[in-house]
Amino acid sequence: MTDKQKPTQHIKLYAGPTHACGYLDDQSSVSVFADPSLDFDNLLYSELSRLGFRRSGNHVYRPQCASCSACWAYRVLVDKFQPSKSQKRILKANQELELYIVPAQALSKDYQLYEQYINHRHQDGDMYPPSFQQYEEFLFSDWCESLLVKALDGQGQCHAIMALDILDDGLSAVYSFFAPQSPYKSLGTYLILKTIEICAAQNLPYCYLGYYIKDCQKMNYKGQYLPAEVYRQNRWQSY
Structure with missing residues (x-):
């Protein structure tokens, strides 16, 4: 980690609602979201991307389903x-x-x-x-x-x-x-x-x-x- 990169180990994660998976039949899906109150920028987002997170709008999320681990960041x-x-x-x-x-x-x-x-x-x-x-x-x-x-x-x-x-x-x-x-x-x-x-x-x-x-x-x-x-x-x- 460079001096410009922000540590991510203390970021709070919040689970979204469980819903039907849009990709696999008969599966439910849950995403966790990085604390939306954080002061996000591209450096912090880069760190989270290296932990498998993605962005949708202003929200940074990662799938975290209880019974499935089929989504792999690529x-x-x-x-x-x-x-x-x-x-x-x-x-x-x-x-x-x-x-x-x-x-x-x-x-x-x-x-x-x-x-x-x-x-x-x-x-x-x-x-x-x-x-x-x-x-x-x-x-x-x-x-x-x-x-x-x-x-x-x-x-x-x-x-x-x-x-x-x-x-x-x-x-x-x-x-x-x-x-x-x-x-x-x-x-x-x-x-x-x-x-x-x-x-x-x-x-x-x-x-x-x-x-x-x-x-x-x-x-x-x-x-x-x-x-x-x-x-x-x-x-x-x-x-």
Whole structure:
């Protein structure tokens, strides 16, 4: 721990309500939240990320279910990552897109893309139906320094967006969304691959991809980005 990093050993955790798991059938889910009264910043959040925590809006949380430990925080080892043949094809197929990295702001034009994505891809999820308030409270934070990576075509049309949090040892992918009818393919994969490239360009060792769940199709795709580590049994382990 450097002098700038804040100790986390005395942080109070509060358990949220038990609810049906959104990823595994017949499972209940509980998350613990870091004390919301803390003076959060990116350094403290970085420390908590190394303990398996994530951010949603202003809240920092980690799954802590009594009868299940299927959610593993997942981070790609940037300096060792080599895209697979299929990932190289995705990069090549989308090479006409231009990336723009901007400070995170909740803008109505970006929300329109988010709304299209949720309405088309996630009508069975917690984020449906979408609203601008829900979009703003989910992706953005009063205290966290974040970025938006936007993929635009030659006419300036935005096809995909990745929201990223800045950590002291990497970038954390908060969420990505894209135009459902875009002619460009595999945009979710494309955004992750470009995020790993951004980490490499900034000499950041890790790209955090949230929680990996082996038995959930919505969450096990992260295992395609290797080599990586998962946080389980209170330590980072090679995956």
